[in-house]
Amino acid sequence: MTGTAAGVLARAVALGEISEEPGRLTRRFATGALRAAGDLVGEWMAAAGMEVRRDDAGNVVGRYAGTGGDARPPFVLGSHLDTVPGAGRYDGVLGVLVSVAVVERLVTRSERLAFPLEVAAFADEEGARFGVAYLGSTAYAGLFEPAWLHLVDESGTTVTDAVRSLGDDPDALLRASQPTLSGYLEVHIEQGPVLEHEDLPVGVVTAISGRTRASIGLRGQAGHAGTLPMPWRRDALAAAAEAVLAVEEIGGREDGLVATVGMLSVEPGAANVVPGAATFSLDVRHVDDRARGRATGQMLEVISRIAATRQVELDWEVLHETPAVAMAPWLRERLAEAIGAEGLRATSLVSGAGHDAVVLARVCDAAMLFVRCAGGISHDPRESVDEADVAVAIDVVERFLLGEGLARPSLETR
Amino acid sequence: MTGTAAGVLARAVALGEISEEPGRLTRRFATGALRAAGDLVGEWMAAAGMEVRRDDAGNVVGRYAGTGGDARPPFVLGSHLDTVPGAGRYDGVLGVLVSVAVVERLVTRSERLAFPLEVAAFADEEGARFGVAYLGSTAYAGLFEPAWLHLVDESGTTVTDAVRSLGDDPDALLRASQPTLSGYLEVHIEQGPVLEHEDLPVGVVTAISGRTRASIGLRGQAGHAGTLPMPWRRDALAAAAEAVLAVEEIGGREDGLVATVGMLSVEPGAANVVPGAATFSLDVRHVDDRARGRATGQMLEVISRIAATRQVELDWEVLHETPAVAMAPWLRERLAEAIGAEGLRATSLVSGAGHDAVVLARVCDAAMLFVRCAGGISHDPRESVDEADVAVAIDVVERFLLGEGLARPSLETR
Numbered sequence: 001m002t003g004t005a006a007g008v009l010a011r012a013v014a015l016g017e018i019s020e021e022p023g024r025l026t027r028r029f030a031t032g033a034l035r036a037a038g039d040l041v042g043e044w045m046a047a048a049g050m051e052v053r054r055d056d057a058g059n060v061v062g063r064y065a066g067t068g069g070d071a072r073p074p075f076v077l078g079s080h081l082d083t084v085p086g087a088g089r090y091d092g093v094l095g096v097l098v099s100v101a102v103v104e105r106l107v108t109r110s111e112r113l114a115f116p117l118e119v120a121a122f123a124d125e126e127g128a129r130f131g132v133a134y135l136g137s138t139a140y141a142g143l144f145e146p147a148w149l150h151l152v153d154e155s156g157t158t159v160t161d162a163v164r165s166l167g168d169d170p171d172a173l174l175r176a177s178q179p180t181l182s183g184y185l186e187v188h189i190e191q192g193p194v195l196e197h198e199d200l201p202v203g204v205v206t207a208i209s210g211r212t213r214a215s216i217g218l219r220g221q222a223g224h225a226g227t228l229p230m231p232w233r234r235d236a237l238a239a240a241a242e243a244v245l246a247v248e249e250i251g252g253r254e255d256g257l258v259a260t261v262g263m264l265s266v267e268p269g270a271a272n273v274v275p276g277a278a279t280f281s282l283d284v285r286h287v288d289d290r291a292r293g294r295a296t297g298q299m300l301e302v303i304s305r306i307a308a309t310r311q312v313e314l315d316w317e318v319l320h321e322t323p324a325v326a327m328a329p330w331l332r333e334r335l336a337e338a339i340g341a342e343g344l345r346a347t348s349l350v351s352g353a354g355h356d357a358v359v360l361a362r363v364c365d366a367a368m369l370f371v372r373c374a375g376g377i378s379h380d381p382r383e384s385v386d387e388a389d390v391a392v393a394i395d396v397v398e399r400f401l402l403g404e405g406l407a408r409p410s411l412e413t414r
Numbered sequence: 415m416t417g418t419a420a421g422v423l424a425r426a427v428a429l430g431e432i433s434e435e436p437g438r439l440t441r442r443f444a445t446g447a448l449r450a451a452g453d454l455v456g457e458w459m460a461a462a463g464m465e466v467r468r469d470d471a472g473n474v475v476g477r478y479a480g481t482g483g484d485a486r487p488p489f490v491l492g493s494h495l496d497t498v499p500g501a502g503r504y505d506g507v508l509g510v511l512v513s514v515a516v517v518e519r520l521v522t523r524s525e526r527l528a529f530p531l532e533v534a535a536f537a538d539e540e541g542a543r544f545g546v547a548y549l550g551s552t553a554y555a556g557l558f559e560p561a562w563l564h565l566v567d568e569s570g571t572t573v574t575d576a577v578r579s580l581g582d583d584p585d586a587l588l589r590a591s592q593p594t595l596s597g598y599l600e601v602h603i604e605q606g607p608v609l610e611h612e613d614l615p616v617g618v619v620t621a622i623s624g625r626t627r628a629s630i631g632l633r634g635q636a637g638h639a640g641t642l643p644m645p646w647r648r649d650a651l652a653a654a655a656e657a658v659l660a661v662e663e664i665g666g667r668e669d670g671l672v673a674t675v676g677m678l679s680v681e682p683g684a685a686n687v688v689p690g691a692a693t694f695s696l697d698v699r700h701v702d703d704r705a706r707g708r709a710t711g712q713m714l715e716v717i718s719r720i721a722a723t724r725q726v727e728l729d730w731e732v733l734h735e736t737p738a739v740a741m742a743p744w745l746r747e748r749l750a751e752a753i754g755a756e757g758l759r760a761t762s763l764v765s766g767a768g769h770d771a772v773v774l775a776r777v778c779d780a781a782m783l784f785v786r787c788a789g790g791i792s793h794d795p796r797e798s799v800d801e802a803d804v805a806v807a808i809d810v811v812e813r814f815l816l817g818e819g820l821a822r823p824s825l826e827t828r
Contacts, residue, residue, distance in 0.1 A: 190641065191638050191640075191641045192638060192640075192641025192642060192643075193637075193641075193642065193643075193646060194641075194643070209640060211640070213685060223607075223790065224605050224606060224766065224767060224790070224792060224793070225672065225674035225676055225697045225699070225766070226605075226606075226623060226625070226672060226697075226699050226765075226766025226767045226768075227604065227605050227606025227607075227608075227672075227765070227766035227767055227790065228606060228607065228672070228766075228790065229606075229607075229608070229672065230662070230665050230666040230671070230672055230673070231666070232607060235662065235674075237658060237675055237676075237678060238658055238659065238662045238675075240655075241654075241655035241656070241658035241659050241662075242655070242659060244651060244652055244655035245652065245655050245656060245659070248644070248649065248652045248655075251644050252644040252645070257644070258639065258640060258641075258642070258643065258644055259644070260639035260649075260685075260686070260687075260688055261651055261652075261689075262639055262651075262680070262683065262684050262685045262686060262687045262688065262689060263680060263683050263684065263685055264651060264678060264680050265679075266676070266677060266678050269676065269677050270676050270677065271627060271674075271676045271677050271695035271697050272674070272676060272697055273674075273676045273793075274674055274676065275675075275676060281685035283639045283640075283685050283686055285639070285640050351640075351641070352638065352639070352640025352641035352642075353638060353640040353641055354640075376637065376638070376641060376642065378638060379638070379687075
């Protein structure tokens with residue numbers, strides 16, 4: 001079963017049983033469940049002939065030496081083992097297991113690459129426990145920020161205490177230096193419907209979208225639903241409704257742009273009271289940061305006008321802005337070649353979700369291979385991938401690693 | 415101080431201290447606080463020379479005998495002593511205290527009417543404890559429904575047990591027969607901004623609006639906010655936003671119509687998830703039941719079209735429909751005459767909120783006098799009335815009772 005898609009899926013099932021809670025899959029940073037999952041993956045890595053290490057963030061890394069010893073920096077394959085609460089089995093896990101399977105294939109044929117290969121199973125990508133994403137990959141990449149040690153989870157436990165509870169040293173997360181890497185490739189389920197729509201098993205990610213997150217408050221005047229005449233109302237929910245439709249309309253103006261209002265709350269929130277206040281979330285993404293900025297600016301402009309017309313106060317708070325991250329063109333080309341060599345059309349697509357590749361792209365060239373997932377569903381127990389698609393992913397990554405271009409000349413001249 | 419507006423306001427302050435909870439005014443049906451408030455009002459009634467009785471629902475009724483003994487049925491003045499949680503001091507209480515003050519004036523002058531006068535302080539109009547309104551006035555009017563004995567409050571206590579806890583007999587609520595009454599007049603704060611807008615202290619209510627309450631569910635498809643392209647979305651919140659605006663637009667089409675979406679919730683309700691479902695409340699009121707039916711029908715039609723266009727499932731559940739209640743024209747005329755005799759313009763207005771008059775109108779002719787309240791605010795500690803306006807209300811009710819028309823000929827020929 002080693003090195004096969006069936007083996008990958010069997011291991012995903014096994015990892016899916018390792019959870020913080022019974023009955024559903026939840027495996028967050030610095031928990032016993034994550035530790036156990038990392039240990040199991042480490043065993044598979046070791047069994048495949050890799051040298052395994054575990055850092056104090058809980059990242060488990062297997063190293064497969066190349067023919068050139070340590071003369072060349074390692075190329076890294078990886079993804080994450082942590083999950084959201086109530087997760088599916090494949091988000092993150094698939095990329096780790098496909099990477100292990102590729103090494104198993106190389107080992108089976110006693111084939112070594114010209115450079116060391118590392119398979120990284122990162123300990124935190126979702127940020128589900130402490131609200132900040134990438135606590136695992138930033139530690140690996142020497143980018144962990146000191147303030148993050150003081151983040152607290154919902155029970156008041158700090159990152160420091162959580163790391164210590166597993167016998168690890170929180171200060172070691174800060175001491176890690178930026179590694180020298182020759183590149184990074186992450187295999188991940190698409191978490192969207194594009195590959196299914198195009199009837200393709202895999203696709204090459206061009207870039208990871210930049211994202212603006214904002215919280216928008218509208219304050220009007222509450223009133224009695226039975227006694228306040230319509231023309232005198234300053235209904236905050238009606239204003240928010242106009243704003244939601246403006247977000248949708250502007251979000252549809254440009255190809256590749258997505259804009260979402262996912263949360264909305266009303267105050268006081270009683271059937272017989274005209275809403276006095278409404279608050280909603282805004283999430284805008286695009287691979288072109290200027291396009292995202294343009295769209296967000298248009299939304300602010302239109303919603304300001306709505307608020308003024310309705311005599312409602314507007315509070316526009318940008319919570320978070322992350323720029324788009326381009327995947328390295330030369331790695332995308334090698335991936336496309338590998339896909340072509342499998343007799344498949346190499347389609348390109350954008351990642352609307354964040355991934356560990358965002359972090360790794362800060363220290364080396366990075367690329368991502370998306371694998372089709374059923375219905376584009378993720379963060380849900382219904383997450384599902386086809387065995388045949390997984391087999392294609394293993395083949396493509398293997399070809400990618402063995403291809404001429406990866407080892408030379410690009411790698412040495414970048 | 416008896417018989418004066420200043421006395422009424424001082425008593426409202428005293429009653430405002432009698433609450434179920436410290437720091438804010440909450441006085442619900444069949445609680446110790448309501449009992450204490452009723453006892454205090456009963457003392458004022460007795461001191462004024464009224465014969466006081468308290469029924470098993472906790473209604474406190476003072477009777478001031480007329481010159482004709484019991485030959486004529488009593489005319490009733492009244493309102494309620496219960497409140498919503500976190501209430502103001504005047505909703506309900508004002509009508510009871512103005513009525514007591516009017517009797518005090520009559521007594522001071524040793525003036526008796528040709529008919530008995532009752533002042534009723536009802537024990538439940540808000541329905542804040544058991545979710546069903548008018549548990550007090552229906553008991554008084556012989557209209558209490560057997561099923562209501564089994565209603566439970568949030569702690570699981572039934573109406574039966576709550577009534578018993580005060581030493582009262584729940585079965586007595588069912589045994590009460592419909593009284594023969596010659597009419598009912600309720601003084602109440604407007605709970606709306608119309609009188610303030612017209613710069614008038616009081617106004618005559620023409621009718622109490624009928625009301626449709628519905629719960630509307632829209633079910634689309636949840637998805638990842640970063641990966642689901644805009645054209646493929648079936649966003650339940652965007653559909654709900656269109657529906658909210660349709661409710662507002664249709665609500666504004668006819669004079670006197672009000673339509674409100676006061677509650678709205680989104681599932682799953684995360685910033686990075688396209689909403690899969692949205693649920694919202696609908697409240698439509700008009701004094702003309704056909705106008706209300708027409709508006710509600712238009713809303714259903716437009717929202718069905720929105721749902722079909724967006725491929726979202728619509729669930730339209732009517733929770734409650736109450737017809738409009740007209741105030742008796744002859745009583746409205748007497749009220750208007752009394753207001754005119756005070757040198758004021760007698761304006762007419764609609765009650766968008768329900769009142770005990772809805773119940774009393776089922777057993778006798780009923781009328782309401784609205785008193786201006788600051789900013790139209792009610793159900794809030796900021797509820798406020800002007801002493802001068804209260805003085806006008808006392809004068810108007812006194813004139814109304816003493817006027818020719820009330821005792822004859824209308825009363826006997828109806």
